[in-house]
Amino acid sequence: MPDITIYHNPACGTSRNVLAMIRNSGVEPNVIEYLKNPPSTQQIQAWLAAMGATVRQVLREKGTPFAELDLGNPKWTDEQLLAFIQQHPILLNRPFVITPLGVRLCRPSEVVLDILPYPQQGPFIKEDGEVVIDVKGRRV
DSSP states (O other): OOOOEEEEOTTOHHHHHHHHHHHHTTOOOEEEETTTSOOOHHHHHHHHHHHTOOTGGGBOOTTSSTTTTTTTSTTOOHHHHHHHHHHOGGGBOSOEEEETTEEEEOSSGGGGGGGOSSOOSSOEEOTTSOEEEOTTSOBO
8 A cells, every 4th residue: 555645634625525535546544634743844845845836835825824924925935934834834735645656735636636546446526516536437
């Protein structure tokens, strides 16, 4: 079985859908509730390097202190933004999934399908009723 880890927030519908799609591929992932056990700055930097992304691309605005901290201001360096994430883990968007095929911030949730080592084992419908995988196991 491949090693798959999801940095998860059970209160987030996108995160719940991603977790369900991982399980629908026949794998039980390592689930880390990132608000209780935040990733280190070094982990986040490694993920960003693997994805070719920037810190700003993984910041979460909604439901966070983003605006009150003025994090949209270009004056903040990557190192400073990472320090803010360490102080306020909710600023890190989620879910992050790490598999042998890569690292992704899985927004939208279907992004996880690009890095799962095994295909979906059956149909999958997201919590909002959107069909993602049909009865033949094909991505819709």
